[in-house]
Amino acid sequence: MLAALGLLGLVPAPARDAMVSAAAVRIDRACAADVDRALRGEPRTFARIYGARTDSDWHPLSAAVKRRIARDPDIYSEVAKAWRVDDKVVLVVISSRSLELRAEATYCFRRSGTLARVEESSSGAEVRDDEARYFDERGGLVARRSKFYPYSPQVVATVSPVFKPSTPTLYLTVRALPFLKYLAD
Numbered sequence: 001m002l003a004a005l006g007l008l009g010l011v012p013a014p015a016r017d018a019m020v021s022a023a024a025v026r027i028d029r030a031c032a033a034d035v036d037r038a039l040r041g042e043p044r045t046f047a048r049i050y051g052a053r054t055d056s057d058w059h060p061l062s063a064a065v066k067r068r069i070a071r072d073p074d075i076y077s078e079v080a081k082a083w084r085v086d087d088k089v090v091l092v093v094i095s096s097r098s099l100e101l102r103a104e105a106t107y108c109f110r111r112s113g114t115l116a117r118v119e120e121s122s123s124g125a126e127v128r129d130d131e132a133r134y135f136d137e138r139g140g141l142v143a144r145r146s147k148f149y150p151y152s153p154q155v156v157a158t159v160s161p162v163f164k165p166s167t168p169t170l171y172l173t174v175r176a177l178p179f180l181k182y183l184a185d
Contacts, residue, residue, distance in 0.1 A: 024134045024143035027116045031108035034090040038083035043093075046179040050076040050098075058179035074098070082183060086111070089174045089183060105170075113174040114139065139172045 045061040047069065059065070061079065069077045076098035083091040092107040101124035108117045119132045127149065134143040171177050 021143065023136075024132075024145075027108075027134045027143075030110070031117050034085050034111070035083075035108060037085045038091045041083060043081035043083045043091075044183060046080045046082070046182060048078050058182070060182050080177075080179060082177070082179075088113070089177070092171075092177065107171060109174050110137070112137065115170075115172045118170060135172065 046058050047061045047065050048056055048058045049065065049068065050056045058080070069075060069079065078094060078096045080092060080094045082089050088111045090109050090111065092109070094105045094107075096103040101122070103120065103122035106119045107115060110116050114137050115135050117132060117134050121128070121130045123129070129146070129148045131144065131146040133141060136142050174180065177183070
């Protein structure tokens, strides 16, 4: 009941912040346990490349695509790795890059298939943006941490958020993953 009142803004700010922090700590602990187990296995890896001669759909990562991405650092590509625990996807890391822009999103899914936490890091134009968001079982945001900063002291300390690099797509469930059809086999 107190948690519901806090989300409605009816509990004083310090108590509400403590509840949000407690929710984030619980999610972090649950994710850590599943991620530790998941990382003992090998991930399934998928990729897509954007460009005139590609279909830009997700496919299992082939040796040819892996070489192409490695040879051309400016190619706009995304690579996803997915790990399972007890045949349930619990961890997905999606890395995106194009020219000098980079982004990575690490998704921790509950075994029920809902998103528990996403940690995003994006960089470009001499700035970096790190953010973690925590979700309840219904996809509601329960906590957020964020830091936006320039790479070097020569860049003005008050970099405008207009230059904030875009973050990867948010997938609130395992079923929403665009390469899900390849995870079924």
